[in-house]
Amino acid sequence: SFELTQAASVSVSPGQTARITCSADALTNHYVYWYQQKSGQAPVMLIYKDTKRPSGIPERFSGSRSGTTVTLAVTGVRSEDEADYYCQSTGSNDAWVFGGGTKLTVL
Amino acid sequence: EEQLVESGGSLAQPGESLRLSCAASGFTFSSYAMSWVRQAPGRGLEWVSGISESGDKTDYADSVKGRFTVSRDNSKNALFLEMNSLRAGDTATYFCTCQGLFWGPGTLVTVSS
Numbered sequence A: 001s002f003e004l005t006q007a008a009s010v011s012v013s014p015g016q017t018a019r020i021t022c023s024a025d026a027l028t029n030h031y032v033y034w035y036q037q038k039s040g041q042a043p044v045m046l047i048y049k050d051t052k053r054p055s056g057i058p059e060r061f062s063g064s065r066s067g068t069t070v071t072l073a074v075t076g077v078r079s080e081d082e083a084d085y086y087c088q089s090t091g092s093n094d095a096w097v098f099g100g101g102t103k104l105t106v107l
Numbered sequence B: 001e002e003q004l005v006e007s008g009g010s011l012a013q014p015g016e017s018l019r020l021s022c023a024a025s026g027f028t029f030s031s032y033a034m035s036w037v038r039q040a041p042g043r044g045l046e047w048v049s050g051i052s053e054s055g056d057k058t059d060y061a062d063s064v065k066g067r068f069t070v071s072r073d074n075s076k077n078a079l080f081l082e083m084n085s086l087r088a089g090d091t092a093t094y095f096c097t098c099q100g101l102f103w104g105p106g107t108l109v110t111v112s113s
Helices: A025-029
Strands: A009-012 A018-023 A033-037 A044-047 A061-066 A069-074 A083-090 A096-098 A102-106 B003-007 B018-025 B034-039 B045-051 B058-060 B068-073 B078-083 B092-098 B107-111
Touching (some): A018 A083, A018 A102, A069 A083, A096 B034, A096 B045, B003 B092, B018 B034, B018 B107, B034 B078, B045 B068, B058 B068
Parallel strands (some): A009 A102
Antiparallel strands (some): A033 A044, A061 A069, A083 A096, B018 B078, B045 B058
């Protein structure tokens, strides 16, 4: 199985764009999913298969990939976006792998 | 509306067993693979186990392999996690999820003497 690496924290001012990255050598052959988790709540899927948004997710959440690094961008950050963000992929034997999570702070 | 609700979490002593349940409604449960994901207090998400739509294929994280068993009853729209030989390190909120799209609110398992 492989590991997904995320920065522990990211801070941005309201209205700016936050970029949260997730990297691993083995990501080349695997899709990545992104989740938002607010304190005391269950995760919510923001992005699936690198770039697609589930129904109901605002367009200001977007996903992109460059080689073995995938990025979640949050444009026009709002105070309500303050949360933990996790990337997830699938390793051997269909086992899910999560990144360590990135805490987004809105200044 | 799709809904998942976990139950069965409680305080257990090391070495004891617990059985978690997840009741599904609002979608065709039998058409989807399901997973259990846990989160220790103040820590990140950890995948625990997955099961195929029919239940004939199961997968486990190395940390629980041989101790936990996942199963489902499609006639009752229910998912289960049998947890044996519990350890302090199993203390966490356990979530059931339908392919990451729908999640339950979680149920807390505390393993302590």
